[in-house]
Amino acid sequence: MVQYIKMRLDASFAALSDATRRGVLEQLGRTDASITELAEKFHMTLTGMKKHIGILEQAGLVTTKKVGRVRTCKLGLRGLEEEAAWIERHRRLWDARFDDLDKVVEELQRKEKADERKKRE
């Protein structure tokens, strides 16, 4: 199970690591679209767009359906919950680390001021 989630996170973060693919997800968030429409919108060749859609599809973020000669793309059933949860957990750790750092800096500043006072006295 853990291994499965790891592989899913690998695939979805890799899918998100390209501005065109993120743009496609935003577009499909507004309305379904054919691969041809998406290729035009993002000024790409059909082959290039098919490759991007394949990566999004493998990550479960997009599903496609061919009716006649047109392949229509829509958002997949996965909604990036696991990705959001991972990032949220990391942000909490990160905040805690930098809160600690803030405390260290404050402590150093307090000591510095105390030393200055001592020198003046």
Add this chain to the structure above:
Amino acid sequence: MVQYIKMRLDASFAALSDATRRGVLEQLGRTDASITELAEKFHMTLTGMKKHIGILEQAGLVTTKKVGRVRTCKLGLRGLEEEAAWIERHRRLWDARFDDLDKVVEELQRKEKADERKKRE
């Protein structure tokens, strides 16, 4: 500016697309560590870990500092805010799309029931 954020998202999502690199971030969220310590912890060669750290460093998620012969890694100053914001925006679009879909399904079910009633009458 927009282009810059795009490139930063490309780099950080790519950095997050590997389970070892996510593990390193979680580890550094708890405490700073040398590359040697990280390599041991994740059962990797030094070369392999250096490569992962390089990718995390380029994405601004990790910083390193060499003192003597030891290179220590710590969390970078970036805290994944932009990544969290992108995912959150996408999740909202996604929810809206699937709410719409729910409404369509409900509408179809209502019509179906009405048709059945008519047939029975």
